[in-house]
Amino acid sequence: MIIALDFPTAERALSFLDQFPEDLHVTVKIGMELFYAAGPAIVKAVQERGHAIFLDLKLHDIPNTVEAAMRVIGQLGVTYTTVHAAGGHVMLAAAKRGLVAGAAAQGLPAPKLLAITQLTSTNQSILNADQQIKGTVQQSVVHYADLAKASNCDGVICSAQEVAAIHEAVGTDFLGITPGIRPQRAQADDQQRVMTPQAAAKAGSNGLVVGRPITQAADPVVAYQQIVKEWSGQ
Numbered sequence: 001m002i003i004a005l006d007f008p009t010a011e012r013a014l015s016f017l018d019q020f021p022e023d024l025h026v027t028v029k030i031g032m033e034l035f036y037a038a039g040p041a042i043v044k045a046v047q048e049r050g051h052a053i054f055l056d057l058k059l060h061d062i063p064n065t066v067e068a069a070m071r072v073i074g075q076l077g078v079t080y081t082t083v084h085a086a087g088g089h090v091m092l093a094a095a096k097r098g099l100v101a102g103a104a105a106q107g108l109p110a111p112k113l114l115a116i117t118q119l120t121s122t123n124q125s126i127l128n129a130d131q132q133i134k135g136t137v138q139q140s141v142v143h144y145a146d147l148a149k150a151s152n153c154d155g156v157i158c159s160a161q162e163v164a165a166i167h168e169a170v171g172t173d174f175l176g177i178t179p180g181i182r183p184q185r186a187q188a189d190d191q192q193r194v195m196t197p198q199a200a201a202k203a204g205s206n207g208l209v210v211g212r213p214i215t216q217a218a219d220p221v222v223a224y225q226q227i228v229k230e231w232s233g234q
């Protein structure tokens with residue numbers, strides 16, 4: 001279970017975490033909004049509270065630039081980070097190389113590299129009309145999973161709707177981490193490919209990413225615990 005810490009300032013993010021019991025160490029996702037606002041200092045502050053970090057910056061640039069940026073990310077001690085599979089094999093391999101080199105320079109384990117396939121806000125019409133990619137969303141996602149595995153990534157970001165197909169195509173040891181999670185009756189917001197925590201667990205998701213259903217809940221701790229309960233089948 002990964003909580004998406006989508007806040008505009010470090011203060012807001014840390015006061016959100018203050019609501020959780022001190023001995024409850026969670027995994028949080030720091031994305032573009034918070035990282036652009038607060039930089040590596042927020043990574044350190046969250047780590048000092050004992051939480052693991054998924055740094056979701058979705059890199060997509062020429063291979064040399066991605067490799068250099070990943071070398072920096074590799075030194076931050078995060079557990080997961082992301083790159084766009086659409087950048088292709090050479091860029092993905094460069095990302096992995098940079099991440100491993102950066103972590104090694106600090107004597108740290110390399111963060112797991114997850115490739116973005118098709119964003120969970122993408123639907124069939126966006127894929128075919130806007131991106132001009134033929135076929136179904138699932139075909140595109142499985143193709144990117146295949147490419148990511150061949151490029152030495154540790155897993156992909158996808159919708160829980162595609163996890164079973166990915167595991168069938170590339171094996172169950174390849175991670176399928178899934179945002180677009182919505183409890184029954186929760187609003188989908190801008191997400192197009194959603195699943196409930198329970199259905200995602202049944203589909204074989206290796207990790208749920210949940211933002212607004214927790215961060216905007218009246219009681220975020222209760223919302224978190226409820227989703228963990230559903231996800232673990234208790």
Ligand SMILES: O=c1ccn([C@@H]2O[C@H](COP(=O)(O)O)[C@@H](O)[C@H]2O)c(=O)[nH]1
Binds near residue numbers: 006029031210212
């Ligand atoms: O395909 C993707 C990739 C990343 N995300 C990120 O996950 C969270 C989801 O937040 P919710 O509020 O639960 O919708 C958010 O930080 C996205 O940037 C994604 O949704 N889909």
